[in-house]
Amino acid sequence: MQSDTLAGAAITFDGVGKSFDAKGGSVMALEGVDLAVAPGSITGIIGRSGAGKSTLLRMVNGLERPTTGKVMVGGRDVGTAKGARLREIRREVGMIFQHFNLLASRTVRGNVALPMEIAGVPAAEIRRRTGDLIARVGLEALADRYPAELSGGQKQRVGIARALATGPKVLLSDEATSALDPETTQTVLRLLAEINRDLGLTILMITHEMAVLRDIASHVAVIEGGRIVEQGETYDIFTAPAHPTTRSFLSGVTGVTLPRFLADRLTAERPGGPSREVIRITFLGERATDPLLAEMSAALGVEVNILAGAIEEVGARPFGNLLISVPAERGAEARAYLESHQQRTEVLGYVG
C-alpha cells in the first residue's frame, strides 16, 4: 500500500453536545465538547464507563450524531452528512473494536477484504491489497484461518488490517486493547504506533487505562460526566495533572502513592511541635535522572528522607516522581531550591 495516499486528517469537535431520550426527559451524554485532534497525532480520550467517551468517538464516523455543535473530519462535516456522502467519509475512517467484531463466517483474508468489497474495489486489486495488509500486521501464516482459531491479539491484528483496508486517514480505536492481556496489549499498541509512524494516519483512541496512553498517545483528553475536564500533551497531563479525575486515573499508573503507615498519619495542617513536611517532587526531562536531592542536601544542609519514588517514561521522555520529607521548618527553603532547578513541588501534608 502506498503511504502517500494515507496522510492523517484533522478531527475537530466544536461545542458538541448529545442528549438521549430517556424516561422522564432526556439525558445529556455530552455537553459543550471542544476538542481538536491534530493530523497525524495519536490522541487518547480517557474516562470511566458512562463518561461519554464512546459516544464521542462514534461521532467521528457518524455512528452517533451530535444534538448540538459540529464534528469535522478532514474538513468535512460528519454530523450532517447522510447517505452516500456519509458512507464516503466512513471509508476514510477506519475503526477497531474491543471485541474485534470480525465475521465468524469469513477467514482472515475474507475479513480484511470486506471493506474493499463494500467499497466496490475490483477483485484483483482486493486480492493484492489483502495480501499486503495481512503482511503488515504479521499474519501471513494465518491468512486462511477463521477468527475462532485465532487468539485475541491475532484477532485484533485482523481488525487493524481490516480497518486499514480502504486507506483511511483516521483510525478510531474503541477500547481496542481492553479485552487483551498486558503482554498482547503491548504488541497491539506497538503495531498501532508503527502504523501511525509509517502511514501518518491520525489515531483517536478511547480507553479507561492510563498506561495505554502513556505508551503511545501524544495527546490526552480526560472526559468526565460528558465534559472534557482536561486536555493537553500526554507528558504534561502525566507530570502535572490538574483535575481530580485525571489524578485518580494516574494514581494507579505512576508509582507515587505514600506508604500506608505514613498516609494514615498525614495531616493537612502543620501540627505543633517538631514535624516533617511531606513533599511530592516531579522531576522533568533530562533532570529526571540528576542526583538533585543529594545536591540539595549538601547545599542547604537539610536532612532529606525519601519515602517513595519512581522514574517513568511518557513516550520516550523520562520523568520522576519522588515523595520526600524534610523538617517542617525547612520545607519552604527546600521547595524554593527545587523550584529554582525547574522541578515541580507540591506539599502533601505533615507528619507529627
Place this chain on the structure above:
Amino acid sequence: MSANLINMLLEATGQTLYMVAVATVIGAVAGLPIGVFLACSRKGELLSAPAVNKVLGILVNATRSVPFIILVVAIIPFTRMVAGTSIGTTAAIVPLTIAAIPFIARLIENAIREVDSGLIEAARAMGATPLQIIRKVLIPEALPGITLGLTLAVVSLIGYSAMVGAVGGEGLGDLGIRYGYQRFMPDVMAAVVVILIVLVQAAQSLGEWIARRVDKRAPRNRGA
C-alpha cells in the same frame, strides 16, 4: 407384503418428498426476504419501518395460528387459482407452501437476530449500505442458524404433508390413512410410520451436517 404394496409405498414416498421439496424451496425463497425484513425493520434498526414490521408480523402470526388442516380447506379457491385444480398432489403444494412461508420467515428472523450487533456496527463503520450489510454480513453470519431453521421446517412439512389427503393430495400420510386405517392393513400403517421416521431422521442429520459445515464459529477440532 405384496410387490404391489411396496410399489405404492415407494410412490407415496416420492410424492411426499416432491411436495415437501417444492414447498420448502418456494417457502425459503419467499420466507428469506420476509424473515430478513422482520429482523431488520423494527424501530431504529437497519431498515427501520416499525409500522410495516407490525403489520407483517400480525400477518405472519395470523397465518401461523390457523391449524394446517383448516388452512388446506380454507384456501381451496386460492389453490384452484394457482394450481388450476384444488385436488391432487400438485395442488396440495399450495397450502403446504402457504404454511411454510411464515414459518420459515420466523425461523430466519430468529437466526438473523442472533447475529452480534457489533458486526452490524462494524459494517456500518466501513460505509456499507443496509443491503450490503444484509448480503455480506447478516445472511452469511446467520447461515448456521438458517440451516437449522430450514431443517426444522422440512421436518414440520413432512408432518403437514400427511394431512393433504383431505384435498386428494397423495403421499405417505394419505396412504397410511386410506390403507392402514380405513382398510385395516396394519402392515401398511407400520411401513408408513417407519418410512416417515427414516425421512425425518435423514432430514435432521443432513441439516445438522450442513449447519456444522457452514459454522465457523468454533474451531474445527472441537469435535462433533
